[in-house]
Amino acid sequence: MLYTFLVKIVNPFLTLINGRLKIYNQENIPEGNYIIVAPHRTWMDPVLLALAVWPKKFSFMAKKELFKNPLANKFLRALNAYPVDRKNPGPSAIKKPVTMLRKTNLSTIIFPSGSRYSSKLKGGATVIAKMANVPLVPAVYQGPLKFGQLFSRKPRHIAFGKPIYIDRKQRLTPEVQADLEKQMQAAFDSLDKQINPQYKYVMPPKPKNDDF
Numbered sequence: 708m709l710y711t712f713l714v715k716i717v718n719p720f721l722t723l724i725n726g727r728l729k730i731y732n733q734e735n736i737p738e739g740n741y742i743i744v745a746p747h748r749t750w751m752d753p754v755l756l757a758l759a760v761w762p763k764k765f766s767f768m769a770k771k772e773l774f775k776n777p778l779a780n781k782f783l784r785a786l787n788a789y790p791v792d793r794k795n796p797g798p799s800a801i802k803k804p805v806t807m808l809r810k811t812n813l814s815t816i817i818f819p820s821g822s823r824y825s826s827k828l829k830g831g832a833t834v835i836a837k838m839a840n841v842p843l844v845p846a847v848y849q850g851p852l853k854f855g856q857l858f859s860r861k862p863r864h865i866a867f868g869k870p871i872y873i874d875r876k877q878r879l880t881p882e883v884q885a886d887l888e889k890q891m892q893a894a895f896d897s898l899d900k901q902i903n904p905q906y907k908y909v910m911p912p913k914p915k916n917d918d919f
């Protein structure tokens with residue numbers, strides 16, 4: 708209920724202060740559950756991506772540090788978020804999203820780079836997609852990267868690529884994994900060019916207190 712309640716508030720508010728979200732290739736969104744994979748460019752990414760495909764609902768990975776406060780813990784879990792130790796993820800980082808994808812109506816959003824301060828893709832999303840037997844849906848966001856910039860009325864854009872399906876019988880060898888990562892990166896590059904051929908994401912400097 709909290710998830711739906713916040714969507715009904717946040718979406719009109721963002722439209723009011725920033726204008727309507729511009730969505731490209733929405734026809735690429737498949738039926739059933741799936742994993743949205745996207746470059747991580749702003750802390751707002753999960754919210755903006757989830758709003759773009761509402762009324763489909765999502766679960767979210769979030770760093771465990773955000774759950775330390777009891778109130779924040781309760782709030783995040785009500786939004787279908789679950790904690791992950793980014794430095795030492797362990798088996799639960801795979802098992803939890805796989806279970807949710809297979810046994811609930813919640814899709815999920817994963818940022819393969821794991822951080823806004825890295826562009827190197829990691830393999831967790833592909834493993835989860837294979838085990839859950841769901842496709843990866845590439846997506847990119849272009850627009851304001853900080854909340855205050857939303858008031859500048861610079862438009863928000865989100866584009867979705869064609870789903871990437873992984874054969875459950877295929878072993879995720881290093882070669883196969885590398886090929887899937889190339890497919891994701893090629894999709895990200897193509898979607899960025901579709902929105903704006905001149906676009907170039909400038910990665911922010913990594914904070915000193917972020918040792919991930």
